[in-house]
Amino acid sequence: MFIDVILPLPLNGLFTYSVPTEHVQKVKTGCRVAVPFGKNKTYVGIVARTHKEALPKGFNIKDILLVLDDTPILLGNQLKLWKWISEYYMSPIGEVYKAALPSGLKAEDGYKPKTETYIRLTPNFRNERSLHIAIDMLQRAAKQQSAFIDYLNLSGWAEGKPIEITRDELINQGHALPIISALQKRGLLEVYEKEVGRLNIYAEPHLERTKPLSDAQQDAYNNIQFSFLKKSVTLLHGVTSSGKTEIYIHLIRQAIEKKQQVLYLLPEIALTVQIMDRLRHVFGDRLGIYHSKYSDAERVEMWQKLLSADPYDVILGARSAVFLPFQHLGLVIVDEEHETSYKQQDPAPRYHARSAAIMLAQMYDAKVLLGTATPSIESYHNAKIGKYGLVELFQRYKGIELPEIQVVDIKDLQHRKMMNGPFSSLLLREVREALERGEQAILFQNRRGYAPMIECKQCGWVPHCQHCDVSLTLHRNLNKLTCHYCGYTYQVPTECPNCGCTQLQTRGYGTEKIEDQLHEILPEARIARMDLDTTRTRQAYERIIADFSAGRTNLLIGTQMISKGLDFDKVSVVGILNADTMLNYPDFRAYEHAFTMMAQVSGRAGRKGRRGLVVLQTKSPDLPIIQQVVRNDYSAFYKTLIAERQQFHYPPYYRLVYVYIKHKQEKMAESAGMEIGRILRQWFGARVLGPDKPAIAKVKSLAIRKLVLKCELGLNMADVRKYLALAQQQLLQDKRYVSLQIYFDVDPL
Numbered sequence: 001m002f003i004d005v006i007l008p009l010p011l012n013g014l015f016t017y018s019v020p021t022e023h024v025q026k027v028k029t030g031c032r033v034a035v036p037f038g039k040n041k042t043y044v045g046i047v048a049r050t051h052k053e054a055l056p057k058g059f060n061i062k063d064i065l066l067v068l069d070d071t072p073i074l075l076g077n078q079l080k081l082w083k084w085i086s087e088y089y090m091s092p093i094g095e096v097y098k099a100a101l102p103s104g105l106k107a108e109d110g111y112k113p114k115t116e117t118y119i120r121l122t123p124n125f126r127n128e129r130s131l132h133i134a135i136d137m138l139q140r141a142a143k144q145q146s147a148f149i150d151y152l153n154l155s156g157w158a159e160g161k162p163i164e165i166t167r168d169e170l171i172n173q174g175h176a177l178p179i180i181s182a183l184q185k186r187g188l189l190e191v192y193e194k195e196v197g198r199l200n201i202y203a204e205p206h207l208e209r210t211k212p213l214s215d216a217q218q219d220a221y222n223n224i225q226f227s228f229l230k231k232s233v234t235l236l237h238g239v240t241s242s243g244k245t246e247i248y249i250h251l252i253r254q255a256i257e258k259k260q261q262v263l264y265l266l267p268e269i270a271l272t273v274q275i276m277d278r279l280r281h282v283f284g285d286r287l288g289i290y291h292s293k294y295s296d297a298e299r300v301e302m303w304q305k306l307l308s309a310d311p312y313d314v315i316l317g318a319r320s321a322v323f324l325p326f327q328h329l330g331l332v333i334v335d336e337e338h339e340t341s342y343k344q345q346d347p348a349p350r351y352h353a354r355s356a357a358i359m360l361a362q363m364y365d366a367k368v369l370l371g372t373a374t375p376s377i378e379s380y381h382n383a384k385i386g387k388y389g390l391v392e393l394f395q396r397y398k399g400i401e402l403p404e405i406q407v408v409d410i411k412d413l414q415h416r417k418m419m420n421g422p423f424s425s426l427l428l429r430e431v432r433e434a435l436e437r438g439e440q441a442i443l444f445q446n447r448r449g450y451a452p453m454i455e456c457k458q459c460g461w462v463p464h465c466q467h468c469d470v471s472l473t474l475h476r477n478l479n480k481l482t483c484h485y486c487g488y489t490y491q492v493p494t495e496c497p498n499c500g501c502t503q504l505q506t507r508g509y510g511t512e513k514i515e516d517q518l519h520e521i522l523p524e525a526r527i528a529r530m531d532l533d534t535t536r537t538r539q540a541y542e543r544i545i546a547d548f549s550a551g552r553t554n555l556l557i558g559t560q561m562i563s564k565g566l567d568f569d570k571v572s573v574v575g576i577l578n579a580d581t582m583l584n585y586p587d588f589r590a591y592e593h594a595f596t597m598m599a600q601v602s603g604r605a606g607r608k609g610r611r612g613l614v615v616l617q618t619k620s621p622d623l624p625i626i627q628q629v630v631r632n633d634y635s636a637f638y639k640t641l642i643a644e645r646q647q648f649h650y651p652p653y654y655r656l657v658y659v660y661i662k663h664k665q666e667k668m669a670e671s672a673g674m675e676i677g678r679i680l681r682q683w684f685g686a687r688v689l690g691p692d693k694p695a696i697a698k699v700k701s702l703a704i705r706k707l708v709l710k711c712e713l714g715l716n717m718a719d720v721r722k723y724l725a726l727a728q729q730q731l732l733q734d735k736r737y738v739s740l741q742i743y744f745d746v747d748p749l
Helices: 076-088 093-100 128-137 143-153 167-171 176-185 215-230 244-257 267-284 296-307 321-324 353-364 377-386 409-413 425-436 511-521 538-550 590-602 625-629 634-647 666-687 717-732
Strands: 002-006 015-018 031-039 040-049 115-121 189-193 233-238 261-265 287-290 314-317 329-335 365-370 388-395 404-409 440-444 453-456 473-474 481-482 490-491 502-508 527-530 554-558 570-576 613-618 654-663 688-692 702-712 741-746
Touching: 002 031, 002 093, 002 261, 015 031, 031 409, 031 590, 076 093, 076 321, 076 353, 093 321, 115 167, 128 143, 143 167, 143 409, 167 176, 167 554, 176 189, 215 233, 215 244, 215 388, 233 244, 233 377, 244 267, 244 329, 244 365, 261 321, 261 353, 267 287, 267 538, 287 296, 314 321, 321 353, 321 481, 329 353, 353 365, 377 388, 377 634, 404 409, 404 425, 404 625, 425 440, 425 570, 425 613, 440 590, 453 473, 511 527, 511 554, 527 538, 570 590, 590 625, 590 634, 613 625, 625 634, 625 702, 654 717, 666 702, 666 717, 702 717, 717 741
Parallel strands: 233 365, 233 388, 261 314, 261 329, 287 314, 329 365, 404 613, 440 554, 440 570, 527 554, 570 613
Antiparallel strands: 002 015, 002 040, 031 040, 115 189, 453 502, 473 481, 481 490, 654 702, 654 741, 688 702
């Protein structure tokens, strides 16, 4: 018997091994096996196929070493999803394996169950007479006697109803570990280890806590149900604060009643904090949470829970939750479906979780609901042409009005010297008045750190990263210059190395600098900052959001994290400090991302009780996109953009594949880019653009070249991928390019 195995290596294809007779009965598709690889390496592989096919003569095949599972840890549909992601995104299946499985499942001894130390009476002292003898024995050891009596009370032996207790419980009564150890030596107590789960155990489900829907929500809910009769994917286009989450809860409840599982995807870990509380309130211990901020051991236990006879009904998670082993998936909700965070960038596989979720649902014959206030152009187009169902909800919950948006021309104000740093007088006045009324405000600046760069006042020198083609960001709290591409840090210079000038000035504003200036301008404000620097742990996310929700802070400064569906009842003012940083980006999606960001941030204002205000600061107030944001006119925005996309051959009318070339030597990257461009043009002609230097042409000491392949929808993408792989193979056979990196980004964002 032979098996084809997936190994956690960036290599294409499967690896065949023979199965010794003693392991034949245990080996199944989806099980883990320990296998030799190379001269002296051992890896944990996943069985993708078992067979008895004859192998070519002279084929040297190795035996597996061990079968690690009695039952598969990877179900059939998960394996199908791995294969689809590998083929569609042109990534070795070993890369998919590395991304999909928690680390503890990728090593023979990687996962250790969590245990706690319990204590109990030794067998000789488990009756009333012997207990009295024990207490008498301890007459001259008062501390030991006190600890022993406390143990009897805690464990229920005093009442004759014994229960298990941990050693820590007795220690918490004020008894030191040496005292407990002394009782062990006397033969009165013994310790034992007991496996305990890391997963949180919540309260019982309370489906009756599901809130009734408003008339508008009920109509949307009914229309979704009707759409699901005809379409497997439906787009729910609902304005901010229209109550989409409550509709999701009703759909989840219905799925659970049908004995189906639900996958609820969110783009950012920060969002899970608020949504988790709402879902837990209704679904209790039927809810599981899965994302990268959880420890690896917790993720292993989640995986095992879903494979058990009593899996979670609802999984709330970020991108990687699509890989979990569902047994009876019935509904997938992709909330904030427009979000770019759903696309994995580095490392491979560069998959889009929305697309992967749709494919996963297809494998289970499950339904998919895409929800957003600002649909991605591709999803809205698919709904408009009838590929997806479309349900619209344009009424905010409880009739709250959309916020008023006031546009401020900061170019004019800067010319007249009427700006206070990055703040207009209108913005500062509105924020101050909101805080005085006991309300809250949010300020959006999509740059972290103190300043994007520092510059010599005399000669204009700007410090750059030694390893990347970017200027360094000043982080004043750390007193470091940091590269946001490779993470390398540098000391802040005291003088310019070019001219010796000691006058080094900051340029631009990051969230850290905004926070510093607001402390001076609004000393009474209780300020919090939410960006990558302040939210590196799960607890940090939860603390910032909890403090703002409870009113312990009243002014929140943040990057795009704050734009993503967070609900705060008392926010009445939102400030967008500089819309131009989003608009002036060299990318065909820049306007789509900018509109989405501005509309989503604006939606945080005026949640309950009063209409909110958004102060939108820009140097280009007359741009059509600014007026479309002011009117919340997604339809006009879509019509403008879709016409441009069609004219210039961009998605959704064309499929894109980016080809990246990386090499330590600039000349090698350049020549390899020219060579692969020549090969690809033989097959694809004018559909190939480049090679060009990208905006950031060096990262981590590797020079980068990029080619763009534009494929009209009629092209067979399987053939396209085949030719791309052939070109890659052809180039790498050239000895000059032995250390070259070539990879593909399919459907890039």
